[in-house]
Amino acid sequence: MSDDVLDSPADVVREAYRSGTLTPVDVLALTLARIDARNPAVNAMAYVDADGAATAAEAAAHRWAAGTPLGPLDGLPVTIKDSVHAVGTPWRHGCAANADVPDSTFDSPPAARLKEAGAVIVGKTTMPDFGMMAAGVSSLYGITRNPWDTSRNSGGSSAGAGAALASGIGFSAVGTDIAGSVRLPAGHCGLVALKPTQGRIPHTAPSTMRSAGPMGRTVDDVMDMYDVLSGPDVRDLWSLAPPSGPTPRNPLTPNGLRIGVLPELGPNFGADEAVLAVLADAAAALREGGAEVSTMAPPFRDDPYPALDRLFQVRAAAELESIREDLRELVHPAIRGWCGPGADRSATDFTRDGEAVARSAELVRAATAEFDYVISPVIPTVGFAAEDVGLDPSHPLAHCGFTAWANQTAQPAAALCFGFAGGMPIGIQVIGPRFADSEVLRLTKWLESKRPGTITWPDQAAVRTGGN
Secondary structure: OOOHHHHOOHHHHHHHHHHOOOOHHHHHHHHHHHHHHHHHHHOOEEEEOHHHHHHHHHHHHHHHHHOOOOOOOOOOEEEEEOOOOOOOOOOOOOOHHHOOOOOOOOOOHHHHHHHHOOOEEEEEEOOOHHHOOOOOEEOOOEEOEEOOEEEEEOOOOOHHHHHHHHOOOOOEEEEEEOOOOOHHHHHHHOOEEEEOOOOOOOOOOOOOOOEEEEEEOOHHHHHHHHHHHOOOOOOOOOOOOOOOOOOOOOOOOOOOOEEEEOOOOEOOEOOOHHHHHHHHHHHHHHHHOOOEEEEOOOOOOOOOHHHHHHHHHHHHHHHHHHOOHHHHHHOOHHHHHHHHHHHHOOHHHHHHHHHHHHHHHHHHHHHHOOOOEEEEEOOOOOOOEOOOOOOOOOOOOHHHHHHHHHHHHOOOEEEEEEEEEOOEEEEEEEEOOOOOHHHHHHHHHHHHHOOOOOOOOOOHHHOEOOOO
């Protein structure tokens, strides 16, 4: 039985389930074999739950045989990020200091929703320490590598989710996003991802900045997971009322839409020529589709990042201090060195920084409100080396500018691969107004249909390594 089906859109698998030519048990077996074959090269999997997945697959096989599947995810292999609690699985938050933390005793909302939908959770994916690094580097897991070229970074913090999907492990994945952490790996690895409107997908602990978000190889696969994950949960006090219905699958035609193109945020934060060329291709496609496309002025005259970085530092410093003192040396040194000053920030310092970030977020909101949707780069460069903690080793989130502000404005933002340079994927970001998650996904689907060329997913046997 060929494992080529693992590189297909989920619709192909569902049709095979429907016709009886494949069962969820068959597809799980292929997935576990692929993990054995491909994961050693990319290091995407933090934990493989073969027994739990087998139980779920067998139950799904009975439902499909009876013609009573629970929905589009029933019987499909998926993954969840290390930071997403699920009963009986390890939660390590990417950090060696947490290696002996007891396994989770509860399902977080995303894990619970997936189980209710019949999805087969094959395991958990890697992430960097505390989720505070936009790279695939961890004190516990080591280096997670990009399947397109294992000398290159997977992005983070949903590092393993990105590397697994691009390797054909799982049809969709749950990541989390505090400054771009589902969109950045999508940009590095050629995927689709959505950072939803805050509250649209419930998660624990409640946050107005971090969201769980769906990732996949196609927009349709992300839509399927989004529909399963979204909706209120009493454990997340910010969770929103249910959407009005399932996400329509017809693309949103851009004819008549006002589209802003954001190539630069402000002083010293633009993008490389290769990235801007792909952004220009997306803008041209939208223009040809009838949109009114305009280049936006940079929203910032002064660099807004230092205040936001200090908020992240304080958050990471608080987590560092929660770890037993004799174990703190196990935290990745880049994270310890970066967040150390956060412990010395006063409450008034923190409040002033929060107010500065809110003012910057309002500048972004006001600038994007002049358009129906905005497109921008995801990452300012065509990635970086696998072992790097970011473009600036002293500030591991500093290259997240294009993505981080949508977390502060609570706007939905999707990532989509729209081109390649030197064999590596380049993503664009599609940003919409709050609550327009479905519309953002539908416009992203339209752009997906206009993407130059088709994506042939990397076969690890042929992947480039070390610049070969």
